[in-house]
Amino acid sequence: MQATLFSTNQLGFSTIFIVIAENCRGYSTEEAVGRTPAILSSGQHDKDFYQRMWATLNEQKYWQGKMWNKRKNGKIYADWLTISAVTADDGHITHYVGTFSDITSNPESSAEIHRLAYYDSLTHLPNRRMLFDRLRQALAASSRNKHYGALLFLDLDNFKTLNDTYGHSIGDLLLVEIAQRLTANVREGDTEARLGGDEFVLMLENLSENTQEAVIQAGLIGEKIRDTVALPYIVQGLELWCTASIGVSLFYGHESSVDDLLKHSDFAMYHAKNEGRNGIRFFDPEMQATLVERSALESDLRHALERGQLRLYYQIQVNNERRAIGAEALLRWVHPERGLILPEQFIPLAEKTGLIVPIGLWVLQTACAQLRDWSTNPATSSLLLALNASALELRQPDFVEQVRQALSTTGINPALLKIEL
Numbered sequence: 469m470q471a472t473l474f475s476t477n478q479l480g481f482s483t484i485f486i487v488i489a490e491n492c493r494g495y496s497t498e499e500a501v502g503r504t505p506a507i508l509s510s511g512q513h514d515k516d517f518y519q520r521m522w523a524t525l526n527e528q529k530y531w532q533g534k535m536w537n538k539r540k541n542g543k544i545y546a547d548w549l550t551i552s553a554v555t556a557d558d559g560h561i562t563h564y565v566g567t568f569s570d571i572t573s574n575p576e577s578s579a580e581i582h583r584l585a586y587y588d589s590l591t592h593l594p595n596r597r598m599l600f601d602r603l604r605q606a607l608a609a610s611s612r613n614k615h616y617g618a619l620l621f622l623d624l625d626n627f628k629t630l631n632d633t634y635g636h637s638i639g640d641l642l643l644v645e646i647a648q649r650l651t652a653n654v655r656e657g658d659t660e661a662r663l664g665g666d667e668f669v670l671m672l673e674n675l676s677e678n679t680q681e682a683v684i685q686a687g688l689i690g691e692k693i694r695d696t697v698a699l700p701y702i703v704q705g706l707e708l709w710c711t712a713s714i715g716v717s718l719f720y721g722h723e724s725s726v727d728d729l730l731k732h733s734d735f736a737m738y739h740a741k742n743e744g745r746n747g748i749r750f751f752d753p754e755m756q757a758t759l760v761e762r763s764a765l766e767s768d769l770r771h772a773l774e775r776g777q778l779r780l781y782y783q784i785q786v787n788n789e790r791r792a793i794g795a796e797a798l799l800r801w802v803h804p805e806r807g808l809i810l811p812e813q814f815i816p817l818a819e820k821t822g823l824i825v826p827i828g829l830w831v832l833q834t835a836c837a838q839l840r841d842w843s844t845n846p847a848t849s850s851l852l853l854a855l856n857a858s859a860l861e862l863r864q865p866d867f868v869e870q871v872r873q874a875l876s877t878t879g880i881n882p883a884l885l886k887i888e889l
């Protein structure tokens with residue numbers, strides 16, 4: 469344990485700063501004498517901390533506690549600080565004397581030092597340094613497993629106005645709430661970090677091996693994050709609204725450096741700001757085009773049902789004697805501009821957006837209606853009809869009820885309907 473004795477005048481300025489060890493936190497005796505202990509200040513303690521310390525010192529003439537300090541080389545460490553106020557005969561404080569003892573090697577302090585070095589003290593999210601470490605590991609993992617990853621750069625919109633309107637401490641509380649929402653909305657294993665100010669980064673790993681799919685995955689997660697951030701917040705009884713602009717770049721192995729990736733996402737985020745904020749922008753123009761195309765398709769898909777653009781085609785199945793024994797219902801989307809769209813192009817989108825549930829219900833009702841029509845004709849009345857349902861539909865709590873209702877409304881023989889996963 470290294471101890472350093474110091475003495476200051478009433479205003480806290482050092483008159484003597486005696487360095488017992490040869491080298492005090494990197495400062496030589498010549499450098500330290502005449503300076504205040506504030507040269508060791510790490511910026512980790514807020515105004516309140518110092519106010520409380522001075523109040524105790526002046527009232528009780530004594531204070532001791534742990535203080536996070538900074539060495540000359542910038543490294544943060546823990547000191548145990550003991551200060552006594554020295555008084556004259558009439559009781560007024562003439563100066564202070566104290567000792568610093570380096571307690572960095574205490575296990576508890578080491579853990580805290582790690583936290584200070586790698587985590588943001590306001591939100592407790594990983595900081596820039598931790599993000600860069602994780603990003604380096606993620607690039608190495610991506611180069612091994614050949615899966616894409618993505619870096620999403622979020623900057624809150626007009627946060628300065630919010631700070632100016634409600635005050636910095638409300639702004640701080642909002643930043644904490646936003647950090648919690650980010651954490652709740654990504655998968656375990658993904659990293660959410662605060663770079664500082666109103667800037668956050670999400671690092672997604674293990675996206676698809678296929679570029680287009682990875683773009684769509686990152687775009688969907690970006691949209692989910694954007695929508696989640698935009699929901700209202702209640703902070704100290706105030707209802708606050710805040711949106712974020714998001715820039716995205718994908719990574720694949722070591723194709724780009726860590727610095728470049730962050731720059732790319734930042735650059736894309738500025739594009740999102742310029743386009744009116746509360747938006748998502750990919751760094752790569754082709755990826756952006758994929759995202760725009762997917763968004764257009766999604767918005768069209770939302771209307772496809774009500775506009776009667778979905779069709780069920782029936783592929784007849786025959787037995788060895790080439791007699792029809794059943795049929796499989798095949799779903800197609802007849803898009804007014806794009807023509808016939810196959811399920812593999814729109815079912816994943818329907819599943820990700822939840823549209824699969826109303827679409828699945830339509831398929832079920834349409835298939836049952838078809839069976840009812842077939843039941844009136846002896847040539848088709850015993851045909852078995854098979855249709856596909858997605859796992860998401862089966863997980864709906866009212867799925868069984870919906871099937872029961874479709875059967876009873878149409879009055880068909882349930883044995884003729886086959887639902888395949």
Ligand SMILES: Nc1nc2c(ncn2[C@@H]2O[C@H](COP(=O)(O)OP(=O)(O)OP(=O)(O)O)[C@@H](O)[C@H]2O)c(=O)[nH]1
Nearest residue numbers: 623624625626627628629631636639640664665666
């Ligand atoms: N409450 C709080 N505010 C911070 C903190 N760090 C930075 N800020 C403030 O966050 C604001 C960031 O503003 P900018 O991102 O530059 O601008 P903006 O108002 O968000 O506008 P756009 O980014 O252009 O949408 C500034 O007013 C900073 O003072 C912090 O830790 N707490």
